[in-house]
Amino acid sequence: EVEVERVKEEVTRKAAHRALMLRxxxxxxxxxxxxTQQQVDALEDFEAQLKQxxxxxxxxxxxxxxxxxxxKNSNALxxxxxxxxxxxxxxxxxxSRRLREExxxxxEENARLAEDCSNEEQRLRAEVAELRLEARDxxxxxxxxxxxxxxxxxxxNAEAEAVQKLEEGMQKMQxxxxxxxxxSAQKLDKQQQRFTALKIATMWKTG
Numbered sequence: 034e035v036e037v038e039r040v041k042e043e044v045t046r047k048a049a050h051r052a053l054m055l056r057x058x059x060x061x062x063x064x065x066x067x068x069t070q071q072q073v074d075a076l077e078d079f080e081a082q083l084k085q086x087x088x089x090x091x092x093x094x095x096x097x098x099x100x101x102x103x104x105k106n107s108n109a110l111x112x113x114x115x116x117x118x119x120x121x122x123x124x125x126x127x128x129s130r131r132l133r134e135e136x137x138x139x140x141e142e143n144a145r146l147a148e149d150c151s152n153e154e155q156r157l158r159a160e161v162a163e164l165r166l167e168a169r170d171x172x173x174x175x176x177x178x179x180x181x182x183x184x185x186x187x188x189x190n191a192e193a194e195a196v197q198k199l200e201e202g203m204q205k206m207q208x209x210x211x212x213x214x215x216x217s218a219q220k221l222d223k224q225q226q227r228f229t230a231l232k233i234a235t236m237w238k239t240g
């Protein structure tokens with residue numbers, strides 16, 4: 034913008050200076066009547082061209098002014114957009130900082146969770162190992178209990194067989210005892226009858 038104004042001022046100054054010089058020359062020529070009519074016409078044509086150049090310069094100045102105003106408006110719009118972008122950039126920076134902080138927090142939490150998971154895994158592995166030992170001991174105890182149960186079952190079966198044989202022997206002995214008791218009772222009854230008969234006979238004899 035400053036450069037445009039400087040160029041406009043320089044062109045205007047040079048054009049004005051040249052117009053003054055030409056007017057002075059034209060005036061001097063007309064006064065002294067030393068110029069031919071052709072030169073006067075040429076000078077008048079040049080003066081007309083100079084006026085057209087002034088008009089063109091004025092229009093160019095208007096165009097420059099319009100361009101400058103457009104440039105100012107563009108600069109204002111650009112500054113507004115830059116301010117908007119700056120605010121958006123700050124917002125993005127704040128969001129980026131928040132996301133970095135959130136990422137750091139999540140990374141820390143993930144590390145803590147990973148450590149907790151590792152500790153929990155070690156604890157579970159220790160518990161599994163302990164449970165395996167307990168299961169092995171229980172299997173050994175169960176095997177020993179099964180062996181004892183088998184031995185106990187065999188012993189109980191043997192004892193049951195012995196008891197059954199003993200019961201059978203007792204039944205046989207009871208049967209023999211009943212026979213012996215019956216036989217003894219019969220013998221005792223016969224002896225009692227014989228004793229009674231003998232007693233009666235003795236009483237008759239002594240009577």
